[in-house]
Amino acid sequence: MTEPIYNRVALIGLGLIASSMAHAMCANGLAGEIVGHAQSAETRATALEIGICDRVCGTAAEAVMGADLVVLAVPVGVMGDVAAMIGPHLKPGATVTDVGSVKQAVIDAVSPHIPKAVHFIPGHPMAGTEYSGPRSGFATLFQNRWWLLTPLPDTDAEALVKLRSLLEAMGANVDTMDAPHHDLVLAVVSHTPHLIAYTMVGVADDLRRVSNSEVIKYSATGFRDFTRIAASDPTMWRDVFLSNKEATLDILGRFTEELFALQRAIRLGDGAHLHDYFTRTRAIRRGIIEAGQDTAAPDFGRGAPPATKA
């Protein structure tokens, strides 16, 4: 058995990310003890029942006492409140990190509550599924996924190395960048796509000329992938858009501009414009497969691999 990286880890919030971290830490012996807190008594009971925590506490303040690593795994909108509650109870020398999808807003909300003797290293694991809650976690969620850290100018180098080693031991690839750049990149690769998927699914639901049962029956290609994205946790996503407002509105503006150009090409029957555009986007897909972020296996939506050809 290897030595644990942190003697005591406190998970504040016990949803998909925290429960996956618990599974990954247990599976690899990375934490001496895992203490958990969730606002809901039901979630705390579930966490004990499925064994993702050694102990659960009724308050976040109690959970962080004596912890060497504190992970804030709550919606971005309540990070500040949670930080205010735990601040006075943090152990000197401890590290606090978070898993929020937006970084600058979290830094602004959390930093003022972190004592001088505690290391705050903001983070964002770029992994997830469309499920949420303590039962949705699994040990391999972070394997070969990026975990972005946005350290502050005065971040302690040793604390950073230690946190990084934990994340890598859970299978993640770790990168560091500054918070504003993180928020822009995420607006492009995640936040705006989610908003668009939500919108399209909402439009389909609104239409009375096409029945809901038709939308559901005939979702085979295209719409089905949008509904998967649009099934993500509503509270988390509300907070993401409200706290990454500027970058999201910026990218949305670019998106609308581009969409209007394609719409105009359709209206005018400009097939060459459409064909060129669609050829260019196809190449990006190849880049993603080559980077190992998806498989090249054809997806026809039901998990079953297509039969091998003779």
Added chain:
Amino acid sequence: MTEPIYNRVALIGLGLIASSMAHAMCANGLAGEIVGHAQSAETRATALEIGICDRVCGTAAEAVMGADLVVLAVPVGVMGDVAAMIGPHLKPGATVTDVGSVKQAVIDAVSPHIPKAVHFIPGHPMAGTEYSGPRSGFATLFQNRWWLLTPLPDTDAEALVKLRSLLEAMGANVDTMDAPHHDLVLAVVSHTPHLIAYTMVGVADDLRRVSNSEVIKYSATGFRDFTRIAASDPTMWRDVFLSNKEATLDILGRFTEELFALQRAIRLGDGAHLHDYFTRTRAIRRGIIEAGQDTAAPDFGRGAPPATKA
């Protein structure tokens, strides 16, 4: 061995759909003989090499001679030209169907070239992957997928029953509806989502502030699904948009309206509006899973099933 449903089937175009039909017909003994034609000599050679056709012909006219069923599996934009070439060579009593994603435009283009003694029954298999070409087909592509037929008012009942039995024998669920309604439904569940995915991927590619390698590296949730959709065949999709122009522009208009409402909610910080919207769209996802068009298994993008929880 059961009797074949059609003695001779001619496949015009040998891409993903036609090659999957060939595999499915072979696997189930549904056709006495499969004759194929593709414009490219390379595709014809591949079709013979991988054994999806008993014979290939250098012209579509030659391929349809003596065929009991002719399947037009070419891009929507060339359906009319192909129909003009084969019309004079069709066998009286034969059935012609197509697999185009748009139905009214295909009916307008193809019908004038079909002799009185031949049955034209337009169709659309709602199944596919992001791959194309003769090597991309597999026998189970249509299993539990919808195959929509849009018969004309004078369609022969017996010919319809026979075609339907072939499609069902390949595993498809068959529904009939009129062509304009088909085109509207498809604009909602497929055509507009594809255009939006293409647009979003194009925007990401255009941005210079976020590097391409960042977009590719960090595509984990959200963007990755868009790139899959946006990797579909450019020619097919150009033709879809040009030939389902009105319904696509109609739904795009609704989409933009809705997107602007969400954009305004973000700008004004109206969290309740966002949360309500995202909660509503989540319910649609459950409907799709219940309808068997996708699995409930969490998708984290690499085909590997997540570890079962203890």
